[in-house]
Amino acid sequence: MDPVMPEPSAELGVSAPLIEPGHSYASVTDKISAIVLTRRTPRWWMLGFAAAFCLMMLLFFAVAYLFAVGVGIWGINIPVGWGFAIVNFVWWIGIGHAGTLISAILLLLRQQWRTSINRFAEAMTLFAVSCAGLFPVLHMGRPWLAYWLFPYPNTMGMWPQFRSPLVWDVFAVSTYATVSLLFWFVGLIPDLATLRDRSRNRVGKIMYGILAMGWRGSAVHWSRYETASLLLAGLATPLVVSVHTVVSFDFAVAIIPGWHTTIFPPYFVAGAIYSGFAMVMTLAIPIRAIYKLEDFITLRHLDNMAKIILATGLIVGYGYMMETFGAFYSADQYEKFMILNRMTGPYAPFYWALIACNIVMPQLLWFPAVRRSVVGLFVISLVVNVGMWLERFVIVVTSLHRDFLPSSWGMYYPTRWDWATYVGSIGLFLTLLLLFLRYLPMISIFEMRQLVSQTSGKTESRVSGNLDDV
């Protein structure tokens, strides 16, 4: 029951394996479910969880103080009324997009390489959306009235302002969160049943049993499962494009130079997928190393993701170029001033850092050697994450701090509470992610078994596969 693990193959074409040879149904199931059920919780998990939990407490502390005192503790002011809260909102929601793209669009396009990364990419989506959803609420002067954004029968005789993109945002993000959660949960059900059946302790059996919702793996169950996941994929596919389009409307519908531009929707969507894949890479590389999952998340997966990062990075680069071109082509003095101010004004270092992180650095991915270097990919993915955060900072802050009238110009300096909330939200994200890694199968077991049957030639192990786990 302990298959020989050969060295990862150095070949990286379409023919390179998505799962290292030698795996059977049973070995796949054993290996993934053991992480949750039988293997000792690794020491690094404990350390990571302790650190993430502390950061999450920092978030709660910052939020409690914010609720007690108000948004004055942040660096926002007039003219820069949108500071870190909106920067972080857009950054987090963008990160979520890769999960949906991997689980929905790549499913519909029958890209089999998605299989070993889709589960935790979807989890990442959910946790990123949770973090994103916090910020607009925190940003409100009176966050306890956040439910006013929803249309419901109320004693004010009012509906929300449907002409405002901020209300569109509420619908876009809440739909996104709901569909992502459903998709993730439906995909988990067969694996939850596996965990239920393999769990040794009663609490595990009951918890996984409730969540597995009576899954027995009958043909009817599988047929319904296939229908449901296809339908959800169909629902989620337009969301990949629509959610960040609506987020970009928050800016594009306003008349502020630097926001009021028609290129925003496609450029935001590309940026979202760009940052999302960078985050998947940032998470996948340490996870595969620590949990020894190199057979399942192979170099071919990393190579494919690197190519997507390169492609979307080029689209984002085109977006920056067209933004600059459009400013001069418009011949509008405010637009021209805006772009020159970005490049040479007080926030110019941020702009050039963003160009370096988002455009220059990823060009290294053209080289196959870089795409095969795990450390290199990890560093590039971190750089892209930083770059995409800087992009949102530049869009939000530099556009606002110099508007039409010099008399209303100002500067934005984040306070320690801005930083505490931002860093704390990373803590919340990591806490949720680590709990997920500990208690749920991070790779889809049953889809990997499918992959075994589809890709691994006619080997002995396949025939001897343990079917009673299916």
Add this chain to the structure above:
Amino acid sequence: MTQVFKRSANTLSRFSIYGFAFFVIAMGAVIYAVNKSPYLTDVNVIRDQPVPFSHKHHAGELGIDCRYCHTSVEESSFAGLPPTATCMTCHSRIWTNAQMLEPVRASYRSGKSIEWTRVNAVPDFVYFNHSIHLKKGVGCPTCHGPVAEMPLTWRANTMQMQWCIDCHREPERYVRPRDQVFRSDYHPPADQLALGRRLVKEYKIQKLTNCSTCHR
């Protein structure tokens, strides 16, 4: 392997999944009902007063005009509460020994105002002006209810924004001729809408539903 779940778990799980949807809807309905209930709005709830003043007796049976006591209602945002001296214009001569009126006389002797309990009030973040409403033909009972029939005073309307805005959206359903605004025995004609539309035009009543009309 022993079974972890009994057969009844199937029913229980179905019930809890479908039940949850109903539970959420029911909770919404309960919250809405509580918000509309007298528990939160004080509608039809009699407020205790230092002196059991009867609007029914004074305004209804005796026919004293609203403005005799609420003097500033036509010129000011605030209708005004009468000073003790206003009470004493009559009560220095009639019911001079009534035990019930002792707090009034005590107030007059000491010069310290009677602390009435406010019955009708809008929140501090709402700008409201009595005088303009009267000038546009909104009668006292339209908002305050049949005060002339209240032995002790209660709030007749919720003072919630929906109630304000119902009239601001369709003033023609509520307005009356200017010379009728103080009458407690006024009954709207059968063709209120026709009258209302005419008055809206004549008094140049705007349908003010901008946020900043009230939230300045």
